[in-house]
Amino acid sequence: MTDYALKAENITQKFGAFSALKNVSFDLKVGEVHCLAGENGCGKSTLIKVINGVHRPEPGARIGFGSGQSAGHITPSDAKRNGVHVIWQDLAVFPDLTVAENITFDSFVASPLKPVGSRDRKRRVNEIIARLDIDLDPDELVGNLSIAKRQLVAICRVLDADAKIIFMDEPTASLTRKETESLLRIVRRLSAAGISVVFVSHRLAEVLDVCERVTVLRDGNLVGTYPTEGMSQKKLSKLMTGMDVHEEPRGPQTFGETAIEVKGLTRRGEFADVSFAVRRGEILGLTGLMGSGRTEIALTLFGMNKADAGQILLEGKPVSFGSNKDAIAAGIAYVSEDRLNLGLIQNQSIINNTAITVLDDLADPPVFLAPSRLSQLCTSWIARLKTKVSDPRLPVSVLSGGNQQRIVLAKWLATNPKVLILDAPTVGVDVGAKAGIFEIVRDLAATGMSIILISDEASEIHTHADRCLILRNGRIHQQLDPADVDEEKLEELINA
Amino acid sequence: MRKALLSPEGILVVLIAVVSAYLSVATQGFATVQNMFDLLNNQSVNIIFAVGLVVVLVSGGIDISFSVAASVVQYVVISYLLTIDGGNWAIAALLTCVVGISLGLLNALLIHRFRIVSIIVTIGTFNLFFGLLMYLSGGRSIYSIPDWLYSRIPVFSYELERGSATLYLPVLVMAVMVVLTGFILSRTGLGRQIYGFGSNPDAAKRSGVNVAFVQAFAYGWLGLCAGIAGLMQAHIVREVVPNALYGRELDILAAVVLGGAVLGGGRGTVTGAVLGVMLLALIQNGLNLLGISPFVFKVVVGVIILSAITVRNLDRLLPKLSSVNGKGEADA
Numbered sequence: 157m158t159d160y161a162l163k164a165e166n167i168t169q170k171f172g173a174f175s176a177l178k179n180v181s182f183d184l185k186v187g188e189v190h191c192l193a194g195e196n197g198c199g200k201s202t203l204i205k206v207i208n209g210v211h212r213p214e215p216g217a218r219i220g221f222g223s224g225q226s227a228g229h230i231t232p233s234d235a236k237r238n239g240v241h242v243i244w245q246d247l248a249v250f251p252d253l254t255v256a257e258n259i260t261f262d263s264f265v266a267s268p269l270k271p272v273g274s275r276d277r278k279r280r281v282n283e284i285i286a287r288l289d290i291d292l293d294p295d296e297l298v299g300n301l302s303i304a305k306r307q308l309v310a311i312c313r314v315l316d317a318d319a320k321i322i323f324m325d326e327p328t329a330s331l332t333r334k335e336t337e338s339l340l341r342i343v344r345r346l347s348a349a350g351i352s353v354v355f356v357s358h359r360l361a362e363v364l365d366v367c368e369r370v371t372v373l374r375d376g377n378l379v380g381t382y383p384t385e386g387m388s389q390k391k392l393s394k395l396m397t398g399m400d401v402h403e404e405p406r407g408p409q410t411f412g413e414t415a416i417e418v419k420g421l422t423r424r425g426e427f428a429d430v431s432f433a434v435r436r437g438e439i440l441g442l443t444g445l446m447g448s449g450r451t452e453i454a455l456t457l458f459g460m461n462k463a464d465a466g467q468i469l470l471e472g473k474p475v476s477f478g479s480n481k482d483a484i485a486a487g488i489a490y491v492s493e494d495r496l497n498l499g500l501i502q503n504q505s506i507i508n509n510t511a512i513t514v515l516d517d518l519a520d521p522p523v524f525l526a527p528s529r530l531s532q533l534c535t536s537w538i539a540r541l542k543t544k545v546s547d548p549r550l551p552v553s554v555l556s557g558g559n560q561q562r563i564v565l566a567k568w569l570a571t572n573p574k575v576l577i578l579d580a581p582t583v584g585v586d587v588g589a590k591a592g593i594f595e596i597v598r599d600l601a602a603t604g605m606s607i608i609l610i611s612d613e614a615s616e617i618h619t620h621a622d623r624c625l626i627l628r629n630g631r632i633h634q635q636l637d638p639a640d641v642d643e644e645k646l647e648e649l650i651n652a
Numbered sequence: 653m654r655k656a657l658l659s660p661e662g663i664l665v666v667l668i669a670v671v672s673a674y675l676s677v678a679t680q681g682f683a684t685v686q687n688m689f690d691l692l693n694n695q696s697v698n699i700i701f702a703v704g705l706v707v708v709l710v711s712g713g714i715d716i717s718f719s720v721a722a723s724v725v726q727y728v729v730i731s732y733l734l735t736i737d738g739g740n741w742a743i744a745a746l747l748t749c750v751v752g753i754s755l756g757l758l759n760a761l762l763i764h765r766f767r768i769v770s771i772i773v774t775i776g777t778f779n780l781f782f783g784l785l786m787y788l789s790g791g792r793s794i795y796s797i798p799d800w801l802y803s804r805i806p807v808f809s810y811e812l813e814r815g816s817a818t819l820y821l822p823v824l825v826m827a828v829m830v831v832l833t834g835f836i837l838s839r840t841g842l843g844r845q846i847y848g849f850g851s852n853p854d855a856a857k858r859s860g861v862n863v864a865f866v867q868a869f870a871y872g873w874l875g876l877c878a879g880i881a882g883l884m885q886a887h888i889v890r891e892v893v894p895n896a897l898y899g900r901e902l903d904i905l906a907a908v909v910l911g912g913a914v915l916g917g918g919r920g921t922v923t924g925a926v927l928g929v930m931l932l933a934l935i936q937n938g939l940n941l942l943g944i945s946p947f948v949f950k951v952v953v954g955v956i957i958l959s960a961i962t963v964r965n966l967d968r969l970l971p972k973l974s975s976v977n978g979k980g981e982a983d984a
């Protein structure tokens with residue numbers, strides 16, 4: 157027996173000619189919290205899938221568990237038997253089952269003949285929900301939940317299991333601060349109980365806070381495994397990207413005339429009496445806690461929900477949108493926070509996903525679409541957004557999470573909008589790419605595009621917004637110039 | 653309470669109550685024990701089909717070959733028994749199960765092993781089964797069925813002023829299949845695995861669900877139900893006509909979808925399937941009693957299905973009702 161819970165050696169994983177992992181080794185001690193870090197598409201999720209038997213690595217690999225079992229590749233049930241559980245990045249939940257059934261799904265697999273007693277199940281589920289100190293209704297269908305809540309369901313699910321090793325692939329990406337904090341508390345408690353946790357997150361502060369060691373991957377290669385003690389965010393991002401990443405505050409800018417103005421916008425139960433204006437070239441930050449009405453306002457501006465009262469003026473003219481189609485035609489683009497469901501058509505090719513918003517414009521003569529024009533458009537955006545794509549004809553679902561986010565951005569930028577609404581545009585995006593995305597956003601603003609940036613990350617708003625609105629309970633609580641406060645103060649104001 | 657009423661089953665119960673109330677007032681023969689018993693005797697075969705089909709739909713598949721599979725089972729089993737002096741119920745039941753399950757497993761094998769979409773596979777086997785049956789039988793019906801199959805077996809009688817109303821064996825068999833299927837789907841881990849697999853196959857795979865087994869079970873169970881339904885149908889009509897069940901699959905599919913099952917998988921219940929069959933049966937019976945052309949029935953079925961599905965989707969169509977933002981489809 158060793159004090160290792162898991163040892164994976166010489167893992168090489170190929171998809172066609174493309175190697176997602178090249179000879180990577182990884183080990184995990186009992187009770188350790190270990191971070192897997194690296195840029196989007198470097199192979200973090202792929203490594204997790206190999207260790208769980210979803211993919212079969214090339215010969216020569218070795219995967220061994222604390223139990224002594226060791227093999228060249230394993231099956232999902234091997235992994236389960238060794239107490240390996242995963243919170244998948246794409247949240248493998250069952251939309252047609254209830255919260256309670258999702259959380260306890262493993263028991264259905266373990267004992268298919270056992271009658272499903274509901275009382276005991278409910279008690280267990282309620283216990284977990286209480287432990288996490290979160291708000292979830294065990295009887296609700298998961299299909300009716302928001303992504304953040306689905307994330308919580310996925311977390312509860314591994315907590316119910318009798319796990320020895322838990323992989324968490326970006327579990328905090330869509331959580332609020334309070335939920336994140338209670339998750340990190342749970343992670344520490346699990347580790348104290350001898351359970352090993354592998355934690356993936358692009359929020360480096362979090363990583364350094366909770367993990368003991370960090371393994372860094374770059375382009376499928378192992379960079380190394382380091383203790384987090386004495387590691388700084390700066391050093392870690394340099395290891396991940398191979399470059400120094402730093403973002404300058406935006407500084408004072410000059411703007412054009414008003415592009416979009418909102419007067420007294422109200423939608424019952426969501427937000428009330430919201431008024432603001434954004435000028436050409438301006439980046440307006442819209443922030444507040446989850447449920448404060450940020451996304452709801454965006455959906456109304458985008459024509460997906462109707463306002464009960466108030467007015468939207470586009471370049472001085474009142475507009476009213478019957479659907480998002482009208483909004484797109486008027487020059488509004490909305491990059492959704494829920495890229496998995498709303499942003500992309502997962503089983504369609506990367507090319508088709510990029511071109512879907514502009515099919516009519518690309519058709520020339522009308523109705524006829526030349527495939528070469530589609531791929532031209534796609535390649536140019538892939539290059540502009542520095543997206544890692546092995547072949548644009550593959551379905552978008554093979555892209556890593558962060559690269560999918562860039563395709564969503566590309567798809568909306570292709571419409572050449574006047575007003576671009578970005579809803580949590582950097583969720584799950586790595587540090588280097590975040591900087592890349594904001595560079596693009598700033599360039600877009602410089603061309604006269606108006607940008608509404610929705611985010612609950614104080615640092616993002618602080619560095620990139622020209623002006624910031626803080627929402628509270630569906631109303632504008634405060635308007636301020638980020639340059640007037642420091643980041644900590646802004647953070648405090650958002651979470652107050 | 654409100655939730656229960658708005659569920660597909662709740663809506664069906666209300667509809668059934670309304671239709672029954674109307675028919676009891678508007679017609680003479682409807683609200684009689686005799687009519688109710690006739691309905692049950694006549695619908696038992698359809699209900700057995702329906703509970704089998706609901707398992708396949710919940711697992712995310714579809715099968716349209718089951719009714720001709722039932723004809724194959726009838727024909728094979730009865731012709732074989734006639735060559736060995738008629739046999740008895742026990743041998744017949746055993747053979748029925750074996751042949752029925754085999755036909756279902758053939759579908760499962762093609763779907764799972766060769767990754768062909770279930771609708772395509774079962775369109776194929778539908779033609780294969782039916783073509784082979786008609787070709788090999790020459791389309792000939794079997795009228796001289798064994799005695800044990802010919803004589804009705806009463807399981808429950810109710811004394812009336814004149815004579816009595818009786819429920820026969822198929823109703824009992826139907827009840828057993830309903831309870832058994834309902835139990836498996838809603839009360840066992842296997843049942844939840846079937847819902848999970850239909851709801852998100854990828855997630856199910858990663859959770860260690862044995863996908864081959866789940867699919868084999870779903871199609872095998874429908875094959876079993878189809879075989880049993882076939883035997884019961886032969887018992888009721890006292891003959892075996894090779895094309896008698898041809899086309900029945902769409903009626904059953906309609907009833908099951910009306911009962912809340914969806915073609916994408918993950919949803920549907922045995923209760924819903926039974927209620928779906930019963931509602932359509934009541935309407936057919938009522939139109940009959942009212943002396944209205946049978947073609948009107950087809951129209952009514954169409955209207956009911958379309959409106960039921962529309963009503964069910966209303967909460968998704970009206971953004972206000974959905975609690976979560978962005979549940980409506982965003983597209984361009």
Ligand SMILES: Nc1ncnc2c1ncn2[C@@H]1O[C@H](COP(=O)(O)OP(=O)(O)OP(=O)(O)O)[C@@H](O)[C@H]1O
Pocket residue numbers: 171174176194195196197198199200201202203245544545546554555556557558559584586
């Ligand atoms: N099934 C597949 N077929 C082809 N390529 C794949 C497949 N799965 C993953 N890839 C590729 O392998 C690379 C690694 O992907 P992976 O999902 O492991 O990245 P990641 O490190 O988890 O990134 P992120 O932080 O964005 O989630 C990506 O370039 C991705 O496009």
Ligand SMILES: [Mg+2]
Pocket residue numbers: 200201202245325556557
């Ligand atoms: Mg990933």
